[in-house]
Amino acid sequence: MPVRPPIHRPVGRRDKRERDHDYASRRNPVARALYRSKRWRTERAAFLQEHPLCVECARHDLIRSASVVDHIDPHGGDETVFWDCSRWQALCASCHGRKTAAQDGGFGNTRRCT
Numbered sequence: 001m002p003v004r005p006p007i008h009r010p011v012g013r014r015d016k017r018e019r020d021h022d023y024a025s026r027r028n029p030v031a032r033a034l035y036r037s038k039r040w041r042t043e044r045a046a047f048l049q050e051h052p053l054c055v056e057c058a059r060h061d062l063i064r065s066a067s068v069v070d071h072i073d074p075h076g077g078d079e080t081v082f083w084d085c086s087r088w089q090a091l092c093a094s095c096h097g098r099k100t101a102a103q104d105g106g107f108g109n110t111r112r113c114t
Contacts, residue, residue, distance in 0.1 A: 066090030
């Protein structure tokens with residue numbers, strides 16, 4: 001029976017599971033609990049039902065379905081700000097990733113205060 005050759009991994013390379021674990025451990029535990037709650041899942045589904053299109057794509061005359069409920073202003077774990085649906089917007093995944101990377105310092109960008 002043939003033997004599978006070893007996979008070369010550079011020194012210091014970490015698996016996605018390890019990177020995700022590090023990101024989750026740095027995240028605010030209150031916010032993490034809010035996003036995992038059943039209330040958030042139902043509120044999110046209801047909001048996406050009411051707002052099915054991406055707001056950012058609509059600004060550029062594109063029609064894309066929204067898959068993410070985004071907090072326009074970061075809530076920082078504050079529950080009253082978190083549950084205020086007037087501060088939510090429906091975005092597609094690519095627009096949400098772009099916004100989050102620009103504001104939260106992703107991909108080497110500096111963190112912006114809003």
